[in-house]
Amino acid sequence: MTGTIAVLGLGEAGGALARDLVAAGAAVRGYDPAVPATGGVVRTGSEADAVRGADLVLSVNSASAALRAFEAGLAGLREGAAWADLNTASPGAKRELAALAAEHRVPFADVAIMAPVPGRGLRVPMLATGPAADVLAATLNPLGAAVETMAGEAGLAAERKLLRSVFFKGMSAAVVEALHAARAAGCEDWLRRIVVAELTAADTSTVDRLVGGSYRHAVRRTAEMAAATEMLGELGVRADVAAAARDQLAHIADSPDR
Structure with a gap:
């Protein structure tokens, strides 16, 4: 059994990633205000509830909701848990989120999904930068993911x-x-x-x-x-x-x- 992973946003992309993580043996806690958790994903009532006890958080909601999701999740985030933002946003927006994460001593990864998720799920190519990029790859790749890391600050993956x-x-x-x-x-x-x-x-x-x-x-x-x-x-x-x-x-x- 792997560590616990929280997935915030269970729409088309987040839902597929969450289900594949469960199938790969991960304990997955999910939250989405509009989409119920299915397929073995533990249903939770809020961002803070979802991230409670998680080793890694995948934020897969939307660029407009990314900051609010982070702020809402902070109350339940344990020390040392990594936060990965998979939303499509500008490099500047990613850097702002990374700076906020640094203020709260949260390891952060900027993750760019480089192809459509449907049909690929967890196998979709991803590029990660930022302090938690290596942690993300080390956690997800053994489960079947295809995370490539690149040295440098958050925002570089979004830029590419x-x-x-x-x-x-x-x-x-x-x-x-x-x-x-x-x-x-x-x-x-x-x-x-x-x-x-x-x-x-x-x-x-x-x-x-x-x-x-x-x-x-x-x-x-x-x-x-x-x-x-x-x-x-x-x-x-x-x-x-x-x-x-x-x-x-x-x-x-x-x-x-x-």
């Missing part, structure tokens, strides 16, 4: 995750907008084949080509994306990404350093 999000979610938004417009133009299948071909053909030179082309051809591409933005308007499609690309290219074109 969100930098990746700028790329990946931005690309996703561009694909959604382009396919929506192509559907309105009656050629969605054609554009979908182009998207698939480009993604499939990507290699180590792709990033250099994308970045270099934007700087070398910024003036021409600004005009091109202005036309694309106008076209989407004619098709009745919101041009959020196209307009943003136009504005970014215009900024690059006007930059003296390009």
